[in-house]
Amino acid sequence: MNWRIRRWDLYAPLYDRFISFAAPRRRSLELAALRAGERVLIAGCGTGLDLPLLPAGLSVHAVDASPGMLRRALARPCASPVRFALMDAQQLAFPDACFDCVVLHLIVAIVPDPLACLREAARVLRPGGRIALFDKYHDGRGRPRLVRRVLNPLMKLLATDLNVPLPRLAPEAGLQLTHEEPALMRGLFRVARLERAPQMGVNSSV
Template sequence: MSLKHSYTLIAPFYDAAIARATHAARARSLSALPKEAGKVLLAGVGTGLDLPHLPPQHHYVGLDFNQAMLRRALPRASHVDFAPVQGDAQCLPFADASFDCAVLHLILAVVPQPAHCFAEIERVLKPGGLVLVFDKFLRRGQPAILRRLINPLVSRVATRLDVVFEDLLSETSSLVLEHDQSALVGGWFRMIRLRKL
């Protein structure tokens, strides 16, 4: 089963499964968005669980590869300038330096090639731009035997359990870490803020 197909099946239940657990962490992460108006990419916007937390001054582009998820996001966007786009976060349909900010909430551990997604975010972000990440990551050298054992199965239908953020960051040339904070599940989930040089 492809991720696109599995997320079409998951879409009606997605919010019930993760909305409450991630609500506070999403709000904290998004509170770092700039006060001045800009263009913000929500990569992997899903059903729009971030949308209620967004300040109104920005223009938002919500990208997701799944039409069923995007349809569920639209009602949550009534208070902001929001454009839904169906597309692949690993091959973004946007020009270089198109965005002032990018939000990557629960997407880097979902896409099959997170390094491609991260490189694309780096490409479409303007110099000085902000990246907000909220996701689950292993740390370098962390055994996490159970997560690694079940990853081949789980990654086919929902999410990867073996992504190491530091490995992704080491492949970029212009993204600099500004903030890294544990968020949920004993530090498995992290809130990360980066800036493009």
């Protein structure tokens, strides 16, 4: 198994001790305005910290590439039924347009190819469907600041890219960034709502 995935198996027993982020998760889900009857995908669900925050009446799929993380998610309570699967968020085994909402919390900055992850989320969303995103990213304007560039190699080795240019990648993935706001650590972490526009082809730019 590749190291990028294996490290999450190693982090899994400790993950919930260090990571919670309940408030930004709630805010991101609030922006997505989930309604009863909707089909929701959580891509890179980790230990399932989002599951208890979901309302009842949804149909939820939760996927992750790490067996260790996914095992913990299986035990997490959720008011809606959840189906779990081991899956790469950059290559989802779901048909086109089969979800109303995709939750991307702390995953786009983790995967080797963030654009592929966004494209796959856009592909499985119905036209008009939306993405609830919570992550670190760069505004895509100019070069990231020196501190971000200096820290990034170490951060990438340990877990995460600080400089994914989300606002630039979104249109390339066929998504519109309709709202974003700072969430934590003076805006290092942000929450965003993205939408697959009804008339937009998945690979077209806006």
